[in-house]
Amino acid sequence: MSLANHYSNHIQVLNQRITTICERENLSGLIIHSGKPHRQFLDDMDYPFKVNPHFKAWLPLIDNPNCWVVANGTDKPVLIYYRPVDFWHKVEDLPQTFWTEHFDIKFLTQADKVAELLPNNVAHWAYIGEHLDVAQVLGMEQRNPDSVLQYLHFHRSFKTDYELACLREANRIAVIGHCAARDTFLAKGSEIDIQRAYLKAVGQNENQIPYNTIIALNENAAILHYMVLDSEKPDQYRSFLIDAGASCGGYASDITRTYSAEQNRFNDLIQAVDKLQIEIIAMMKPGVSYVDLHIETHNKIAQILIEFGLATGSVESLVEQGITGVFFPHGLGHMLGLQVHDVAGFSHDEKGTHIASPASHPFLRCTRTLSERQVLTIEPGLYIIDSLLDGLKQDKRNQQINWDTVAEYRPFGGIRIEDNVIITADGSENITRDFGLN
Structure with missing residues (x-):
């Protein structure tokens, strides 16, 4: 990969x-802020820095x-x-790499002196970033204009070849970590042992990976966002x-796998969900509705519930009820890119016209029609969640549950299988x- x-x-x-957007909105240009550190309350330390995704769209800084x-x-x-004079912290030199030649680079030694390096007429430029107070002090009157953000978000849905290369590499790295995590589980490591094995294998620390890792053993797998990491x-x-x-x-991969410690009925259930996921991905191509894929996933989940004796009735009745x-209980997946749950999952057009989720499927994170160069996750799941199952006991549906x-x-908790998929001209690429990683 290059x-x-x-x-x-x-x-x-x-x-x-x-x-295009500056001509449309009569702007001189965009001033995109990487962000600034957030100080921890009543402390002299900062939270880990998280860069503005609009900034890292331009360069991997x-x-x-x-x-x-x-x-x-x-x-x-x-x-x-920004390269301050600082004897407390390590100050990075400007990287000499593939992207430096594409910028006119100016050095800033004091953060509060940036006005000296900005355009003179900043009132005609739009600020894009988190710190609106900073923009106001600098005299930027147009701060995160909605029309500009909606335009940028919509077009971020369609990845350039550079972005696709980054996403493929993020998957390659994560797959190495997943294999190490699986081996540590089979060697009977604790949740925190598995986490450490994963981080070592990917060569990234907790602040460098794109989201908090979920490592769940046994019944903990039924907790969708389990973050305990039991030692x-x-x-x-x-x-x-x-x-x-x-x-x-700055681009993310987002992958989920589930394993059984033995060759048993739960392992058979994993294989059924895995087969379902592969079948859904085979349906992905330009022009297909993501909502339709989600609904078809529910149909296939119903078939599994019947096949494994978890529920009785027809496929249609199990879905409708x-x-x-x-x-x-969650959506089929989401857009993926500079952010794990990337923007514009509900955007119909450049103006951000909202495509609502169906009332019966409120937790969807994407309602788009698939188009070439989009990247999405596909992550069907099947869980035993008692707080949700209790609702079935309150009415006639109780009789349909074994x-x-x-x-x-x-x-065993539950199952989720998640892959990252690029939409191609005539189908999809499972990266x-x-x-x-199978």
Whole structure:
């Protein structure tokens, strides 16, 4: 993989987008702030720095606050690079890498002196960033204008070749970590042992990976966002769910796998959900509705519930009565890119026209029609969640649930299988399984 080969075209695409939206909104250009540190309450330390995604869309500079990109779409973009005189912390030199030649670089030694390096007429430029108070002090009257953000978000849905290369690499790295995590589970490591093995394998720390890793043993796999990381080993190893990603150039991977400690009925259930997921991905191509894929997933979940004796009735009745939603309570997936749950999952157009989720499926994170160069996750699941199952006991649906079978699967928690998928001209590319994670 060579990011450099694709980066020049990536900058051209971003410049063209800037030209279009600035002409449309009568702006001189955009001033994009990387962000600044957040101080912990009543302390003298900062929270880990998280860069503005609009900033890292331009360059893979993700760990340096108080930087700025100044772009008008026509001139060479300016990078204001923060390099203070600081004996308390390590100060990074400007990287000499593939992206530096694409910017006119100015050095900033004091964060509060940035006005000296910004355009003179900043009132005609739009500020894009988190710190509106900073923008106001600097005299930027247009701060995160909605029309500009909606335009940028919509077009971020369609990845350049550079972005696709970053996403593939983020998947390659994460797959290495997933294999290490699986092996540590089979060797009977604790949840925190598995987490450490994963981080070591991917070569990234907790602040560099794109989201908090979910490492869940046994019944903990039924907790959708389980974050405990128990250091104690369980008395018995039954199941393992890992939801973990990696980063490349600020782009994220987001992958989930579930394993059984033995070849048993739960392992058969994992294989059924895995087969379902592959079938849904095979349906992905331009022009297909993501909502339709989600609904078809519920149909397939219903078939699994019947096949494994968890519920009785027809596929249609299990879906219509909301029974599948109890076992599969979240959406099928989401857009993926600079952010794990990337923007514009509900956007119909450049104006951000909202495509609402169906009333019966309120937890969807994407309602778009699939288009070439979009990148999405596909993550069906099947869980034994008692707080949701209790609702089935309150009405006639109780009779359709085989509670003995539910009790059999309860100690295993649940199943989720998640891959990252690029929409191509005539189908899709599964960039997770392409790196050997089955």
